[in-house]
Amino acid sequence: MATSDATLRAGEIKKALLEQIDHYHEDLRMEEVGEVLEVRDGVARIWGLSSAVANEMLEIESSETGELVTALALNLEEDNIGAVVMGDYLVLKEGDTVRRTGRVLEVPVGPAFLGRVVSPLGEPLDGRGSIKAAGTMIVDRKAPGIVYRQPVKEPLQTGLKAIDSMIPIGRGQRELIIGDRRTGKTAIAIDTIINQRGGDVVCVYVAVGQKASTVASVVARLEEEGAMDYTIVVTANASDPATLQYIAPYAGCAMAEYFMYKEGRHTLVIYDDLSKQADAYREISLILRRPPGREAYPGDVFYLHSRLLERAAKLSEDPDVIKAHGEIEKPGGSLTALPIIQTQAGDVSAYIPTNVISITDGQIFLENDLFYSGVRPAVNAGISVSRVGGSAQIKAMKKVAGRLRLDLAQFRELEAFAQFGSDLDAATQRQLSRGERTVEILKQAQYAPLPVEDQVMVIFAVTQGFLDDVEVNRIQSWESSFLEFMHTAHKGVGEAIRDEKVMSEETEKELRSAIEQHKRMFRTESAGPAVAAGA
Numbered sequence: 001m002a003t004s005d006a007t008l009r010a011g012e013i014k015k016a017l018l019e020q021i022d023h024y025h026e027d028l029r030m031e032e033v034g035e036v037l038e039v040r041d042g043v044a045r046i047w048g049l050s051s052a053v054a055n056e057m058l059e060i061e062s063s064e065t066g067e068l069v070t071a072l073a074l075n076l077e078e079d080n081i082g083a084v085v086m087g088d089y090l091v092l093k094e095g096d097t098v099r100r101t102g103r104v105l106e107v108p109v110g111p112a113f114l115g116r117v118v119s120p121l122g123e124p125l126d127g128r129g130s131i132k133a134a135g136t137m138i139v140d141r142k143a144p145g146i147v148y149r150q151p152v153k154e155p156l157q158t159g160l161k162a163i164d165s166m167i168p169i170g171r172g173q174r175e176l177i178i179g180d181r182r183t184g185k186t187a188i189a190i191d192t193i194i195n196q197r198g199g200d201v202v203c204v205y206v207a208v209g210q211k212a213s214t215v216a217s218v219v220a221r222l223e224e225e226g227a228m229d230y231t232i233v234v235t236a237n238a239s240d241p242a243t244l245q246y247i248a249p250y251a252g253c254a255m256a257e258y259f260m261y262k263e264g265r266h267t268l269v270i271y272d273d274l275s276k277q278a279d280a281y282r283e284i285s286l287i288l289r290r291p292p293g294r295e296a297y298p299g300d301v302f303y304l305h306s307r308l309l310e311r312a313a314k315l316s317e318d319p320d321v322i323k324a325h326g327e328i329e330k331p332g333g334s335l336t337a338l339p340i341i342q343t344q345a346g347d348v349s350a351y352i353p354t355n356v357i358s359i360t361d362g363q364i365f366l367e368n369d370l371f372y373s374g375v376r377p378a379v380n381a382g383i384s385v386s387r388v389g390g391s392a393q394i395k396a397m398k399k400v401a402g403r404l405r406l407d408l409a410q411f412r413e414l415e416a417f418a419q420f421g422s423d424l425d426a427a428t429q430r431q432l433s434r435g436e437r438t439v440e441i442l443k444q445a446q447y448a449p450l451p452v453e454d455q456v457m458v459i460f461a462v463t464q465g466f467l468d469d470v471e472v473n474r475i476q477s478w479e480s481s482f483l484e485f486m487h488t489a490h491k492g493v494g495e496a497i498r499d500e501k502v503m504s505e506e507t508e509k510e511l512r513s514a515i516e517q518h519k520r521m522f523r524t525e526s527a528g529p530a531v532a533a534g535a
Contacts, residue, residue: 109258110134159195159449165401170392172314179366195449206252209276245280264330411435
């Protein structure tokens with residue numbers, strides 16, 4: 001009996017063991033662990049992670065505090081890794097444990113980020129609690145190929161007459177805003193964001209190396225104008241580590257790409273500014289002991305900006321083409337990039353400005369002299385250009401503003417010539433007179449973008465000579481009263497231009513009649529009580 005009990009027990013044990021072996025599903029996991037050799041100036045030298053890949057996120061465990069600090073593997077050398085720390089590197093020291101995450105750098109994304117101010121790592125900075133992300137996107141993503149793109153043909157209105165008429169920007173374009181400090185570069189970008197109110201464009205404003213107070217004032221203005229509802233602000237302030245300033249534009253681009261790839265929406269990203277990103281990258285590269293090149297920038301500083309700006313695109317609307325990409329879920333989206341570059345004393349031939357000019361589809365050059373003489377936005381129409389051109393304009397604007405740029409350039413030349421005080425013939429005087437009024441009509445107050453139909457009506461008036469007999473110092477008041485008159489008495493003209501996007505013969509006839517009618521009223525108002533008394 002004892003023998004049979006032992007046999008039975010052994011058989012049960014064997015059966016139980018076999019069942020356990022069959023149902024043993026625990027994954028065997030091998031972990032590669034390294035250690036910190038040294039930490040200085042935000043860069044950690046790491047030994048032991050021979051399988052790490054470029055741009056991989058590493059986790060360093062502080063032996064002092066126990067907290068996990070994220071680092072980004074940038075230098076893959078023969079016997080060690082140079083990783084930049086994206087947090088407080090002062091808590092780290094030699095011998096701390098480092099683990100691979102197996103993931104390249106990514107950032108949380110989703111609709112919940114709209115209206116929020118976040119760090120380049122997606123952490124909220126506005127004190128309004130955590131953000132529920134819809135997923136993550138790789139920060140340094142490869143740009144979509146030519147097959148998945150379509151030509152830039154749809155306008156992205158800035159609301160600024162000088163830009164929409166002469167240097168138009170299209171959805172999917174990369175248009176550089178360049179000029180010295182304090183010439184209104186950020187003002188153009190903010191006006192463009194405000195002008196998207198009520199539209200279908202998601203905006204991302206990336207502030208790199210700015211003062212925290214400056215970013216706060218921009219956010220306050222956007223909130224005041226109701227623009228934060230469709231805007232994400234990504235900020236790496238001047239006091240933040242160079243690493244965060246380096247990845248901020250890529251993170252902002254990834255947040256915009258979520259809306260373009262996953263929802264098929266139109267997006268606008270403003271990089272303010274890439275000069276400071278290049279400086280941060282130079283700082284990181286020198287600490288990593290990469291060889292310095294021209295102006296101490298590393299040799300791949302061109303690639304730094306080209307791989308960022310190439311991600312701007314107007315995606316194909318063909319679902320079959322998009323399906324072949326894999327990551328793009330909805331067709332027809334776009335990402336428009338407005339990078340900002342700061343020059344020194346107007347020198348556009350410096351290293352970083354020439355690099356970015358060669359990458360973008362045109363540039364808006366802002367000039368000191370124009371800014372301080374009261375021409376704002378201070379756009380120099382001579383060297384500003386849009387390589388997309390009329391494709392990014394509605395037909396009505398293309399029709400009325402066709403000669404505007406050329407006329408303005410000729411006026412600038414004549415103006416310089418006329419300063420010598422020579423006797424000028426009547427035709428030249430007329431051209432100078434028209435040019436003065438054109439310059440005056442293109443002036444625009446900050447935070448006051450105009451709808452495209454209003455721009456078309458105003459530019460039509462000046463190019464057709466209706467303002468030739470209006471005094472230059474009265475042009476601004478004429479414009480405001482004219483637009484008010486059109487909105488009340490001739491509302492249909494603006495609606496026709498906005499809806500049809502063309503200037504039909506009937507619309508043009510009605511517009512001419514309305515301008516003449518308003519001029520008579522304006523002349524009577526300008527004359528004042530004396531005319532009334534004489535009557």
